[in-house]
Amino acid sequence: MKFFDFLEFTLIDLIDIVLVALLLYYVYKLVKGTVAINIFIGIVIIYIIWKITEALQMELLSNILGKFIGVGVFALIVVFQQEIRKFLLMLGSTNLASKRNFLKYFKFNKREQFGTELDVEAVVSACEKMAQSKTGAIIVFERNNPLDFVKATGDAMNIEVTQPIIESIFYKNSPLHDGAIIVDGNYIVATRVILPVSNENTIPLRFGLRHRAAVAITEKTDALALVVSEETGQMSYIKNGEFKLFKSREELVTMLTSDLV
Secondary structure (H helix, E strand, C coil): CHHHHHHCCCHHHHHHHHHHHHHHHHHHHHHCCCCHHHHHHHHHHHHHHHHHHHHCCCHHHHHHHHHHHHHHHHHHHHHCHHHHHHHHHHHCCCCHHHCCCHHHHHCCCCCCCCCCCCCHHHHHHHHHHHHHCCCCEEEEECCCCCCHHHHCCCEEEEEECCHHHHHHHHCCCCCCCCCEEEEECCEEEEEEECCCCCCCCCCCCCCCHHHHHHHHHHHHCCCEEEEECCCCCCEEEEECCEEECCCCHHHHHHHHHHHCC
16 A cells, blocks of 8 residues: 555665664763753654654645754754754864774763773862862863863863862962863863853853853863852852752762762
8 A cells, every 4th residue: 555655664774763763862862951952852753743744645734844844954053052062072072083982972981081080089078178268169070072172271280189189279379270170080181271151141140250161161061060169168060051959068979970980
């Protein structure tokens, strides 16, 4: 029956479905945890409805949805500006060619880190100590997306993470205290780093440039950030451009350890 001709299935169709499924999976991973996920799901639903109406030869509705999908490509570039930037930054990184396994960029495996596993306890303890003295600090943890584009703005470093080292870097009379530090594995790889600043209006006014910088870098890449406020001494944990709430030191340690796996 011609009505069921679209159900003919070949090996090429199977490969096509698998590749599309992989593409959708990694797009979902990219926007997961952000407001863009709802838009992504809505677009997928509209696309599925369009293909169903097309297969059922519902020409009027199919044409309307088809026009929407066609024009929608330009709208997607605007809506998903941050996510597209993040994806292209990941693919176009100068470090890409030096990686042994390209698939690591798509999280089949965690990329090789600069050093050993991060001493989370030392980092949190240092932040607690700086919070007590209201010493401003911003610590960025590099994950799968290389941060070479911001490392270049600061001073290269190669020193193991310890509580005294972190405290001494952000000590107000230290020549290294301005800007952020970048941590890769259990090593501080850059200090005095200048980060991009988010212009997002949803960030509460009580948060200053450190928090806006932390939001921006975690929006543009998959990095994590810990910020200590110089005004209030409050510690903030930021992931995917969002503030993650924690009730205790132990909860912060657990969250950070889990996200760095």
